[in-house]
Amino acid sequence: MKEKRAWYVNGFLALFFIIVLLTGAVWLFFMNMELALPLSFVFLAFLLSTGMTMVQPNQAKVVIFFGKYIGTIRDSGLFLTVPLSVRKTVSLRVRNFNSAKLKVNDIEGNPIEIAAVVVFKVVDSAKAMFDVDHYEQFVEIQSETAIRHVATKYPYDTFETEDISLRGNADIVSEVLAKELQERLNVAGVEVIEARLTHLAYSTEIASAMLQRQQAAAILAARQKIVEGAVSMAKMAIEQLDKEAHLQLDEERKANMVNNLMVAIISDRGAQPVINAGTLY
Incomplete structure (x- = not known):
């Protein structure tokens, strides 16, 4: 099926x-004319009245004549279309569909909760x-199916790589969801304007474990940055001492100095230096 324009004229005329x-029928009746002519006028007026229809803004009337699709009226106002036809209303307004929280498994098998909002209209x-x-109902079912399918294509989060994830690449995931939804809803004559994730979380049974994993990954990443900075600072300190202070340190003293700097920088607590005041003898 493909939409086409129905025949209609101005309804006020x-x-x-x-x-x-x-x-005219009333006038002919009181003029004592034959009854057939006034009745034919009344019958013609009744026949035309069955084709009167009113279309609201951002609505369409689908005209069906004895089981055959005649066309669609998209203009708003009062019109006369094919008499004895059935007119069904289709809304052309932009609408939202908020999916329920769906429990699915991501590509790694982790159970997650996901929900989305779909903005669509009939074209x-x-x-x-x-x-x-x-x-x-077709839009609702296909939307939930597409959300489940997209959720199974990506991991919830990536800790070691920079691959696409549901949490870290919400915009890309939304674009993929909108594209897949459009392919599914073309058969229904629906245009997907936007699709966005509104809820994303681990399921309750693994939420605490995954939180510990995220915290461990964050601590590990922070420690890695601290170590890299500590090594750089120790190297810079030794180079500046050799260049500016003209101190000639042997390898053992350099190793001790690097060790002390690394401990002072990497330690979680403030370093407490021990001052060597010399010996009694």
Whole structure:
């Protein structure tokens, strides 16, 4: 199915013509004319009245004539279309769908909770009406299916690599989700405007363990930065002493100095130096 334009004319002109027909029927009846002519006027007015329809802004009327799709009226106002036809309303407004919190496994098998909001609108009323049953429910089911599928393609978080993750690359994941949703909803004549993650967390049964893992990874990364800085500072200190203070240190003293600097910089607590005041003898 593909949307096409239905036949329709200005409804106010049609309403005026219906009133003229009814007025003419009454006048002919009181003029003692044959009953067939006034009844034909009344029947014609009734037939035209069955084609009157009103379209609200950002709505469409799908016109069906004895089981055949005639077309769609997208303009708002009062119109006269094919008499004896059925007109079904399809909303063209932008709508939101908030998915429930879904419990799925990421690509590493970790159970997570994920939810998203999908912003969509109908762009083809014929597909939305005839190609799927209840396109609103179709959007909801396909949205949850796409969210589950996307969640299984990426890990929740990456601690050692810079690969795409659900937590660290929310924008990329949202783009992938919107693209997959659009492919699924094309059959329903629906355009996906935006898809964003609204909730992402580990499941309760592993949340505490994963929190400890994140803390350990953060501590390890911090320690690595501290060690790199300590090595750089110790090297710089020795080079400046050799260059500016003209101190000739042997390898053993350099090793002791580096050891003391590393301990002072890397230690969690403030260093407490021991002052050598000399010996009694």
